[in-house]
Amino acid sequence: MDGLVILLSCLAGGIGYHLLIGGPLDILPQCGVGALASFIYIVRMNGSGYYELQESTKPRVELREILICWFTTGLLLALIAFLLKISATYSRGAFIMFYILAPMALLGTRKATKAVLAHAVARGALGGRDTVLIGDLSEMAGLQRSDLISLCGVPDVRRFTLSREEDESPRSSNDARIISAAASFVRHHNCRQVLIALPWSDAGRIEFIRDQIKTLPVAVRLVPDKSIRSLSELAALSSAPTLQLQRAPLSGVQHLVKRTTDIVLASLVLLFFLPIMAIAAIAIKLDSTGPVIFRQIRKGFNGKHFLILKFRTMKVQENGTKVVQATYDDSRVTTIGRLLRSSSIDELPQLWNVLRGDMSLVGPRPHALAHDNYFETLLSDYAFRHQLKPGITGWAQCNGARGATPTVEHIAKRVKLDLWYINNWSFWLDMLIIIKTVYEVLRKRNAY
Numbered sequence: 370m371d372g373l374v375i376l377l378s379c380l381a382g383g384i385g386y387h388l389l390i391g392g393p394l395d396i397l398p399q400c401g402v403g404a405l406a407s408f409i410y411i412v413r414m415n416g417s418g419y420y421e422l423q424e425s426t427k428p429r430v431e432l433r434e435i436l437i438c439w440f441t442t443g444l445l446l447a448l449i450a451f452l453l454k455i456s457a458t459y460s461r462g463a464f465i466m467f468y469i470l471a472p473m474a475l476l477g478t479r480k481a482t483k484a485v486l487a488h489a490v491a492r493g494a495l496g497g498r499d500t501v502l503i504g505d506l507s508e509m510a511g512l513q514r515s516d517l518i519s520l521c522g523v524p525d526v527r528r529f530t531l532s533r534e535e536d537e538s539p540r541s542s543n544d545a546r547i548i549s550a551a552a553s554f555v556r557h558h559n560c561r562q563v564l565i566a567l568p569w570s571d572a573g574r575i576e577f578i579r580d581q582i583k584t585l586p587v588a589v590r591l592v593p594d595k596s597i598r599s600l601s602e603l604a605a606l607s608s609a610p611t612l613q614l615q616r617a618p619l620s621g622v623q624h625l626v627k628r629t630t631d632i633v634l635a636s637l638v639l640l641f642f643l644p645i646m647a648i649a650a651i652a653i654k655l656d657s658t659g660p661v662i663f664r665q666i667r668k669g670f671n672g673k674h675f676l677i678l679k680f681r682t683m684k685v686q687e688n689g690t691k692v693v694q695a696t697y698d699d700s701r702v703t704t705i706g707r708l709l710r711s712s713s714i715d716e717l718p719q720l721w722n723v724l725r726g727d728m729s730l731v732g733p734r735p736h737a738l739a740h741d742n743y744f745e746t747l748l749s750d751y752a753f754r755h756q757l758k759p760g761i762t763g764w765a766q767c768n769g770a771r772g773a774t775p776t777v778e779h780i781a782k783r784v785k786l787d788l789w790y791i792n793n794w795s796f797w798l799d800m801l802i803i804i805k806t807v808y809e810v811l812r813k814r815n816a817y
Contacts, residue, residue, distance in 0.1 A: 370482065371414070372407035374474045379403030382467030389462075402446065402464070406471070410442045415622055430480050439472045500526040503551050503578060504566025504592070511595050512566060526564070527554060531574075544574070548581045555585055556671045561617060562588040569594050579614050586671055586756035589615035618756045618791050626796055631730050634803075635723040646717050649680055649709060656705040657684060662718055667735035670758040675727040677735060678718035682706025713810045719761045731799045732760025733787040744780050751780075754787045757794070764790035764798075767805040 379402055419431065446464075502509060509528060517526060529551040532543035555563065563582060567575055575591065582589065591612040619627065650661045663681040666674050683701045702710065709715040722728040728735070733754040736744065744751045765771070765786035770779070790798070 370478060371475060372404075372411055374478050375407040375410060375471055376400065376403035378471040378474050379406065379467045382463050382465075382470055385463075385466050385470075402467070405449070406442055406446055409445055410438060413438050413442065430476065430483065432476065435475050435479065436472055439475065443468050499560055500562050500564060501529065501551050501555055501560050502526045502564045502566060503529045503531065503548065504564075505531050505568075508566040508568065508592070508594055511598075512592070527558075529554075531567075544577065545581065548578055552582055552585060555582075555587060556673065559671070560587055561621070562590065564590055564592050564611075565614070566592045567594065569597060575614075583615065584672075584752040584755065586618050587615075588613065588617040619794060623794070627729060627794075627799070628726075630796065630799065631723050634730055635720045639717075639720045639724070642717055642720075645714065646680075649705075649714055649717075652705045653681055653703075653709075657703045659684070666738045667759065668738060668741050668755055669727055669735065670755060672752070672755045674738070675722070677728070678722055680706075680709055680715040680718060682710050682715050716761055723761065727758070729758040729760045730762070731790075731802045732757050732763055733790070734763050734766060734783075735759035744784075747777055748781060748784055750788060751784055753791065754784060757791050762802060762806040762809075763787060764802055767802050767809055771809070 380396070380400070414434070419434065502512075509530065514525070529547050531547055551563070554560070563585070565575060565578055567578075569575075569591070579589065591614055593611065653661050659681055661681060663679045663683075664676045665679070667677045669675045682703060683699075683706060684703060706715070719728055723730055735741075741751075763786075765783045768786055770783040770786055790802075
């Protein structure tokens with residue numbers, strides 16, 4: 370929306386100056402400047418979470434942020450025009466009119482957007498399934514509708530009330546049961562954040578909750594308690610910031626960028642390799658009895674199960690509580706299967722998993738369910754791998770951590786590389802991994 374507003378403001382500035390002064394009007398430079406200004410402005414505002422639903426539904430219009438960003442956008446436009454020596458092709462008068470019109474239009478659009486979203490929230494079109502609130506009864510009772518709107522943009526959220534001091538059963542076991550229910554709700558509804566409402570002095574309980582939900586791929590924030598809010602003159606959460614205990618691996622925009630990249634590249638690669646996949650399917654059918662496609666249950670994003678697809682390369686089809694990893698010169702591998710595995714052609718059907726949304730082109734490589742359950746008992750950080758969608762390839766595979774994991778050291782190295790990728794994700798890192806994957810496939814390192 371902001372991009373369209375800026376572009377229209379740029380055209381309006383050019384047309385308005387033309388009507389006042391006269392002379393020729395060239396639309397193309399106007400569109401070019403408007404498009405460039407839109408790109409700079411949106412990139413800068415997106416970095417501060419400006420376009421997240423949580424920020425968009427809050428009543429406050431970000432006057433200061435919009436004006437500062439637009440001022441710096443104008444300076445960058447002037448600098449680019451000076452460096453490229455193209456300032457003569459665009460009227461200074463039209464630019465001044467554009468520079469004045471755009472911020473007014475941006476502020477008006479932001480205010481109108483917030484009004485529309487507030488109406489949607491009021492009639493229940495935007496519910497609180499995006500956010501979960503965990504806390505004790507006294508702290509949650511002190512949260513007003515205005516507080517929740519200030520925190521997460523909605524007047525109501527799904528609440529999970531922890532046990533009271535006077536409960537007969539052990540409080541930790543009750544809390545664990547309630548937190549487990551909250552975690553299940555987060556996974557089922559793909560929530561994006563968890564709010565914790567507890568007295569800040571209760572550090573042990575806060576740490577207990579944090580430890581129980583640390584593997585969830587969501588932001589976790591501690592809400593200011595009643596004593597903290599009382600220090601503010603307004604005693605409201607809008608003037609008392611929350612404390613971030615855990616950040617989400619990717620923002621909403623980053624998820625969109627990654628998903629769009631997956632769809633575009635997976636479609637192109639699938640079309641390119643379609644003839645090879647057809648030949649591979651025929652060869653598998655002629656080489657041995659059994660299905661062409663092997664299906665196995667794997668854990669995906671947020672621990673959800675999905676069926677991974679691969680070309681069948683073995684005489685067995687293990688998919689139970691015991692799955693034996695492939696080893697060098699494994700007798701279970703078929704003749705054609707050995708060629709498919711060494712060239713990684715057996716992984717190509719997973720492009721369909723990517724298009725379905727079960728997987729990503731790049732991410733932590735998924736293991737058999739039996740191996741996941743075993744590795745989670747060995748390494749406390751293993752479950753963090755599920756904070757992103759699993760990938761056909763990943764940072765670990767590009768760095769030699771590929772193939773079997775016969776020792777704890779092998780899987781620990783893989784987990785360390787996967788977690789580094791999750792914490793340092795970027796579009797360009799994905800592109801680097803895809804390029805390195807091509808090199809790794811040609812090397813055939815640990816491919817058997």
